[in-house]
Amino acid sequence: MKNKFVSFVFLLCSLSALGETGYELWLRYKPVENTRVLQSYQKNTKALIVTGSSATIIIIKEELARGIRGLLQKNISSTDKVSYDGTIIAGTIQSNSLIAKAGIDKLLLNTGDEGFIIVTRIINGKSCIIISGNSEKAVLYGTFHFLRLLQTEQSIEQLNILSTPRMKLRMLNHWDNLNRTVERGYAGFSIWNWHTLPNYIDIRYKDYARANASLGINSTVLTNVNANATILSSAYLEKVKALADVFRPYGIKVYLTARFSAPIELGQLKTADPLNAEVQNWWKEKAKEIYTYVPDFGGFLVKANSEGQPGPQDYKRTHADGANMLADAVAPFKGIVIWRAFVYSNENPVDRHKQAYDDFVPLDGTFRDNVMVQVKNGAIDFMPREPFHPIFGAMPKTPLMMEFQVTQEYLGQSTNLVFLAPLFKEVLESDTYSKGKGGTVAKVIDGSLDNHKLNGMAGVSNIGNDINWCGHPFAQANWYALGRLAWDHNLSSEQVADEWIKMTFTNKPSFVSAVKKMMLESRDIMVQYSNPIGLHHIMGTGHHYGPAPWVNNQRRPEWNPVYYHKADSVGIGFNRTETGSNALVQYQPEVRKLWSTMTDCDEKYLLWFHHVPWNFKMKSGRNLWDELCYNYYTGAERVKQMQDAWNKLKPFVDAQRFDQVRMLLKIQYDEAIWWRNACLLYFQTFSNRPIPAQYEKPDKTLDYYKSLRFPFAPGN
């Protein structure tokens, strides 16, 4: 029997070694490998008490059983009274009398609606682990946190955990079109199969909700900000309802994008003027209709008067007029409106960097209470590195929502390993100096700086119907990071990476430390081989794939890379100081000071704010041109180092995911060389300086790089 068992286990191991698809994300629940830890876990997981019959309670019960089955290889017995040490009790005070009597009431005064506690208590003389909170949703979050402790092999003895989310809205924005293409999506088709909804419920919908709940993500915008009014038709609202019904027990509210001209397109009105009574009434009736389908509908996300989208300015009204009209429509149902500040205009000759601020800051204080303004992390557009958006800290009367991009539109799309937590953290920790030192972007968006009850953080989703959800196996880490940082922006990038690696691959220390190093450096590396020293927006036109700094033939000036780098015989970079566009004036004086002179400016942002001569002496002692070469060559070289590091990790990873990452790192290296060569050859036509002799020369010509075309690049 023993032999049979051993060979059977061997069989299974050999099967699983064949490959993991990645579908399980960070919720794989593989057997705990550390035997000392395992013993403690076994001792503390003897029985499970989860009472109640709501959909969320059933999910909690099933998730705990599933997690323990996978991690500890046993079926935990469900019971209703405490008979053993090691009983896990999960629920609310209302749903579970044992919890009501466990003396945790005081703790729960500090957890709000969504926070949870995980504590060890003696009940009936037995040591129990209690997972609780003031709502079932909170208990669900606690459940996933408890399982995360096991997945990352942390102690579950004498637990005393209290965790509350720092932000109210923790949100994904899907830029998914109704035809299932995904704008800036690099992981296949949209997971929303609108055609077969509402009657076919893809198991992915549930798995999506489960994955989000495991991170504390509680809101999702189903549709592209470049919106289609059809989503608001009754046929589609039935489909939306079906999704909302799946998501609800996981604590996730549904939002939709509202096309501003929907009253014309769907309602046959002649105008969409927000001050027109008929228009206002159309939206009120539409809101009422939506809430009959989805009683807890979250509200609308709106992109208006930006990149061709209709909006209130079409009728000489302000963004506030537009937002407030929609806000009034959803207010009776406690809905909110999230209005995007990502605007720039064809007709406006002012530096694009300044336009959103110019449009929105004067409106501060004029928005309804249930309006949030959603601001991208930087003023241009999700660049690999970008100074924080000057609107943060400049609209204290308006709750501002953070918009990060999880999908890697400008950061290597689906083929580059780039961990985004360092980018998110860099922005969140930036000090706006609104109200003096310490007014970080994080404090602006979590509402603590200006005392806003509405607050939150959104990430533009990187999810598609690829089997592994995100295309690149490491792209899952960015979904994970968005969720975890929205819950607690004080987590370090290192902590987030550590958790994700352990849950997604293994707890083996040598693997964890090697991969963590790769991940934590990856964003810097990407900046270095693509957009060093503050360069930005020099990628391919339209699809944004690869380098194309030479493009100068686009209809709108600010769509041309040359608009951003302004390379000439003197130097390179965008002068945004007083002698230039003066975008700097939009920042607080303390911030301005950091960046306003060429000599003192943080070199990360040097070419962002200054037009710098080719012979300018950098802190390294190199002149600017040589520094540029240094960065491009070093960035590419560091990708090679990532390849080498990964290749050494083969023993720790299943064959399928090992090979996927290996192939993708090869592509990343090729793309880094491409960025390096194309940019340096092009900028060299201005600098007229040689690439330093120690570097291998580009093996292709600038004309070759210019000739490349990618008519079917994804996500466009």
Next chain:
Amino acid sequence: MKNKFVSFVFLLCSLSALGETGYELWLRYKPVENTRVLQSYQKNTKALIVTGSSATIIIIKEELARGIRGLLQKNISSTDKVSYDGTIIAGTIQSNSLIAKAGIDKLLLNTGDEGFIIVTRIINGKSCIIISGNSEKAVLYGTFHFLRLLQTEQSIEQLNILSTPRMKLRMLNHWDNLNRTVERGYAGFSIWNWHTLPNYIDIRYKDYARANASLGINSTVLTNVNANATILSSAYLEKVKALADVFRPYGIKVYLTARFSAPIELGQLKTADPLNAEVQNWWKEKAKEIYTYVPDFGGFLVKANSEGQPGPQDYKRTHADGANMLADAVAPFKGIVIWRAFVYSNENPVDRHKQAYDDFVPLDGTFRDNVMVQVKNGAIDFMPREPFHPIFGAMPKTPLMMEFQVTQEYLGQSTNLVFLAPLFKEVLESDTYSKGKGGTVAKVIDGSLDNHKLNGMAGVSNIGNDINWCGHPFAQANWYALGRLAWDHNLSSEQVADEWIKMTFTNKPSFVSAVKKMMLESRDIMVQYSNPIGLHHIMGTGHHYGPAPWVNNQRRPEWNPVYYHKADSVGIGFNRTETGSNALVQYQPEVRKLWSTMTDCDEKYLLWFHHVPWNFKMKSGRNLWDELCYNYYTGAERVKQMQDAWNKLKPFVDAQRFDQVRMLLKIQYDEAIWWRNACLLYFQTFSNRPIPAQYEKPDKTLDYYKSLRFPFAPGN
């Protein structure tokens, strides 16, 4: 230990009961359940001898080990000499000296290039199973056949199997666009991720090839017949090469669609005239280039002068002129050209049914030896039921390739359970009476009737990047059926279904018989609730989703459903007899006789060939209108019966697939009601007769059905 083992097995079973994704297709290799059979298998699978190191040999070895590991739950030991009874020896005479000495030379005289034998022989006094053929590819086919025996619990004692394919080309046509949308695709995005090719090899490419090899499919056209010339650019040929390299060891050759105007679009020529020397030369050079990337490139599939595609007629040349030019370009490399006969013209007022015959039959004998003409199974367009295409049997000097549609464009797309083997068989068994009785379509396309060495059968793929490949779990059966019938068109639908069910679900007899009944009836049911009595092409315009017999506003007359049903106050149906379009004249007299009079015509095709009065008396005794009602109501009712039958099968199926099919059958029932009500309400406006009293009345109005819009229906 025993307890631990049992609970461990229980754990695994409970995990697998949670759900199967369907990714494994019919190659699941689940443990054999019948213990008597299992004993025999264990006895006959003691050791494995597969010698050689070619890629195909390695695949054979791995597949046998994998199959036995899954089916028999053991690792079979690899060896190089016969020491046990129950040794499996796989290879060619060339690669394996044991096989060379096994006395099977004579058998192999009858297996051709691709056929295989599986025979039991005594070697060194031990009973061995030999899997062999005249090529490694043949051995691979034998390997999959052997594993199929185990999967379907057939005896492997005293084996004496010889199997050869009846057709040379067994092919999938992918209508996949370079942007990854799939024309008439209902299973997600294209599995070809052109953007990440050639350096990223998705594991699906290998799994795709493996699945095809398991059926004997040996050819694949990667791109849409509505072609884009970009696929012929060198950047894309590198990607094609990467796929061809993956497919080659599985015996699969790659073909591409050739856009006829490519010399203009890619080559900057002023013309694509096939008689122009520059054009001819461009294609010769292009072919040469392709073969540098893919030395065994299969050739081109061409849609020309059809539905807007460019072609030789743009230059007043014939289809033969166009095909022969391309044929000359690929001939030096043994490539072929497959030229589609699916043509009809905007300017041609003749019944669309007749146009392809009119265009192509006069060209018989004028095509080069390496040209095949690919003919859809019927003259209109993959209808739910269609008489065989009159070209079959009418071009004896030209090898004709069958084009079936595996994707269910007109047969319920991804939401209806419709098993297509009965449709394929109905066509294949149709007698063309070319050369007298017995000249079936099967004999035309397998080359036996007219002695063509080039012969084959293609299916338009239903494969996408949905996790289960085909969308509907039962759609996998249609891929399976296409492959199996291309190998042996004498297999019955019942045999094909039987194999597929056992491999895809379980061998349990009560499940197999119930599901087989559903599958074998499903196509008739679909015809009955959508297009009974010979009705055709009355579906929604463009997307072809759902009923829309009222549409009469399309630019081209033959794009309008009213063109096909011709309902009026007198009756309904398309008169294709001598008094009408006389499409019947294109068939042999014996065939014509079957269909030429209203009273004798097979009622399946009655409205296909006749305009029949509403009060015409049918064989059932009902008048035509009542018969129409009978069919629509009975068809819908039979879907209900399928639902009931499936619901009883819950104990036999994992939860995930059970639920998928349950939800889809509900949708199918709703769609059947929709077809029934919409069609009857509409045709009633002509018949002016009541729906017989025994039937429930439609609960929606004709206006309601006419108002339905599906702007984002898939596959359009």
